[in-house]
Amino acid sequence: MSQASHKILNTLRQMIVSGALAPGMKLAEIPTAEMLGVSRTPVRSALATLAQEGLLERIHQRGFHVRRISKEELVGAVEVRSVLEGLAARQAVERGLSNAVLETLQSCLDVGDQLFAKGHINEEDIAHYHDINKRFHATIISASGNPAIEPALARNEHLPFASPNAIRFDKNALDREFQRFAFAHQQHHTVVDAMRRGQGARAEALMREHAYVTIRYVDVDDFANFPDTIK
Amino acid sequence: MSQASHKILNTLRQMIVSGALAPGMKLAEIPTAEMLGVSRTPVRSALATLAQEGLLERIHQRGFHVRRISKEELVGAVEVRSVLEGLAARQAVERGLSNAVLETLQSCLDVGDQLFAKGHINEEDIAHYHDINKRFHATIISASGNPAIEPALARNEHLPFASPNAIRFDKNALDREFQRFAFAHQQHHTVVDAMRRGQGARAEALMREHAYVTIRYVDVDDFANFPDTIK
């Protein structure tokens, strides 16, 4: 796969994840190729990849359609993430934490503390916290020493809206967002506390619970606007 | 993907999983296509799929090579399976078990009991038990009501030798195999017992432990013969 092919893959994936291609919509090779101004070959490759990722579904000998993601699937993906992240935290403790890992985690906590100290957040802060959050989780997953966790999570996350990246927040209710993110950040503190004390089971339990912060979003807000994605 | 393409995909996957294509071996489109007597197109599709499955690794703009699976990855995959199967058992309990599910599980237990009652096993029995085992696990995963578990497990399992399907047993030591399978079957009993009692956490813990029966195989026997697959 070269640039063109990659670009098409990412374009289509983005269009599906963002909802630009509505769930249930039929996606044939030729129209798609024409739409993107390329031949069928790279489109074919991209569609096959997206089908394997679970974003598309093959219609027998008749192309693909955008998979309709049920609420059960989204909630299920969060639950799967929950146990995988929990596993990572526990295994990281069991394996023993290096100073480098502890320092990285601590810096995530410190930066977050600063961010939330002023009692409110703006969009820039949220973007910043998003980075910290990613680093926090990636650090623990890496520290687990279990190379199977990262790919399992990655494949679990590419459902539309299932990943924490896709958390959409109500820009008009930054106050409530502040509460949520601050709570998530406090959970990070508890996880690190457990990890420092070598409490693997506690770290696992806390990390599991932490994954559920996303579900509130799923339940309450985001998907109200996407009736098509809910069964 | 049509028949030809599927066949090639399965052929290549089998060759990789069985070790016929040695880890680290380079796999280019043209030679592979010639070897299999088809054009590059279906080979391309198959290689891309296998790369996405994690069996092959892309060499930048220069084909693929068979991924060298480390022991850490195999053990890690078992641990991932462990928490996912545990999740399935717990969620199945939390959701409530239908009579149909309970009957299926009970029949797996009964058939297994009969198999092991005579105190020894032959190869045919092992094949039979293999089927029962698959049905047992599939039933619980399905009963969990979490549609994200099954694909997560499926993707986790296609590492060579990581899946229970790939358990290779020493045909000259059926006695020891008997011990192992009988033990695994007893674990099935305990899992069902917990599930019947509505003990979700216990069912989860037992199912987690159950997944580790595979690791013994990994550690002790199988991989001694595959030095290339171990780092």
Next chain:
DNA sequence: AAACTCAATATTGGATACATTAAATCCAAA
């Protein structure tokens, strides 16, 4: 009028030709 069959059309799957890119080898110069 309804149902079945046949034909036409559209769409995927496979093969091949062409372009692009990376690697390897060879030659020249220092």
Next chain:
DNA sequence: TTTGGATTTAATGTATCCAATATTGAGTTT
């Protein structure tokens, strides 16, 4: 003799052509 650059070679990526197949529509027959 070694190193660097250029050229050649080989392999991927893209486009297009051909074949196989399924669906749809029209026409005919019951």
